[in-house]
Amino acid sequence: MESTRQKMIKLLANNRTGYISGQELSRQLSVSRTAIWKHMKELEKDGYIIEAAPKKGYRIIDFPDKVSQNTLRWGLNTTWAGQELFHYNQVASTQEIAHKLAAEGHPHGTLVVADEQVKGKGRMARPWHSQKKDGIWMSLLLRPDLPPVQAPQITLLAATVLAKAIASASQVEPQIKWPNDLLINHKKMAGILTEMQAEQDQIQYVVLGMGININQDPGKFPDEIKKKATSLRQETGETWNITWLIQLILETFENTYEQFVHEGFGTVKKTWEQYGYKIGEQVTISTMRKTWEATLLGIEADGALLVKGIDGREEKLYSAEIHWGEGGYNADA
Template identity: 35%
Template sequence: MRDAVLNMLLDNVGNFVSGEDISRKLGITRAAVWKYIRLLQGQGYVIESSTKKGYCLRQIPDILDKVLIVHGLNTSILGKNIEIHSSIDSTNARAKELALNGACEGTVVIADEQVQGRGRLGRSWVSPPGKGIWMSVILRPRLSPQDVPRITIMTAVAVAEALKRCAQVEVGIKWPNDIVCSGKKLCGILTEVHAEPEVIHYAVVGIGLNVNLSIEDFPEDIRSMATSLRIERGKEFHRVDIIKAILQEMEKGYLQKLDGDGFAELLKEYERRSVILKRRVRVIGVGGEFLGCAEGFGEDGSLMLRLDDGSLQRILAGDVSIRGENGYV
């Protein structure tokens, strides 16, 4: 019932809704309406009350509320089932557990804080409470396992488009899975799959986006290469608005651009946003380091690298990292 009251207020943000209307439509007493209004106010919603006019939602707090995410989401798959945690070890770990137990496609796991957030190659991901978007999405794509990198490409473009739309910030993509701004890492994407040679049972796409972190929130050893929307734009953002935009852009790419002409178009957009294309980069892997010029990307998500001896080498994301010739980018 609390959610129903909130939905009525959200449908009329900035306008008064009479307590009588809420009472009648929801089939509860005026006293019960007031109880839920007080509950919402205690959770940070700024609600003006007037004896004659009723209740008016004036300000929405930056909290991870399922009602806020679902309201106006307008997706057919992504976000139809949402699980929110105040604190969790890893949203990807939880999403994989749910997927193994048959969770529906499009299920989203979101946490206010991760205590064991992970990036690629087993690296830790700083995920302090209330400061970022730490979420994972369960997909069940009709792709062959070798095409899994397309999911990361789709997600990277979706995040870039969402940030342009709702945060007015232009970002670049650093192969294979980083979103960068001003030469620093803003967001990481971690795609994990459960598959057999011919079929993908599920894919879990984890997104870690630094939203309202200050420079002091980052460990000293990564401050020179990490950033946040707050640092870049000089203001704080409502995380729910960005979550909704990402889910909307992801669904668009997932349903329309994972194969055929759609993926060719998507790959062009990925290349357009690349911060390493036509530049010299360092490839760091278990076998050592080597330099080359990034010439393009394959449909399998590989990086085509022109080595100093003139040969062209195909690099799979696997267990390698990419750095600029003299730094992170």
């Protein structure tokens, strides 16, 4: 259910070119004029510049360049994705908070965003460098009506969402390294972590974590990942508005997810393979049992990577290390 503040932000956003009277806000929100004034003061504390003109009402004339609950809600064009959201300056992990919110019964689409994570993690519990205010560190709570076997499809879907959103915003063409990394110019700029709570035949909830490098300079990455990591700023030479990018990702996610629910995995699979890194190319693959040369063919509906060995035999992989390039670059997949 929308709060009074959320409703007021929507009304102000829909009247950006003109004033909306305190009386009209009071009428539509069913609160007193004094309550309206208090909400305006809270927005000013958040960095909004509000003009209050006698006999005209209120209008927003400038917006804060910061991430907050208010700025994220301002102009967010979704039905459920991010409509309930929690913003923090610093957390151990947005995943941990999202799991707690899920256990408390918060709805599908609940979003947790942090300016900084001090214990961010990726796949296989690897640490994720989450520098303050330089990236997007967020977790989205989903309650899909799906059996657990289809959970990997959500990770693959999320990867296509990030690729599409970054491509449309920047004209940079990212690629997806199976199953959950976004690369630009062969360097990692985003990762996805999907964690699930389920019963035998039904997913109770999914927490979809996304870490996206946005405004880091090359020198801000730790030495151990400098050669492997990049950011949108590093690739474009521009500084990006993180609030706007989060909104773009949420809107793209909601549209893509709804299409997936109604049409199935086919479109997601096709899009993933369009962005797929090294798809159609030969690489070296290592598992605990063997190392061999194979061509990456695409993905399967269960999230597996489909490869074809030099002997022509096709195989589905669920865990492997992929090597390529002169330096023998390793991609733990």
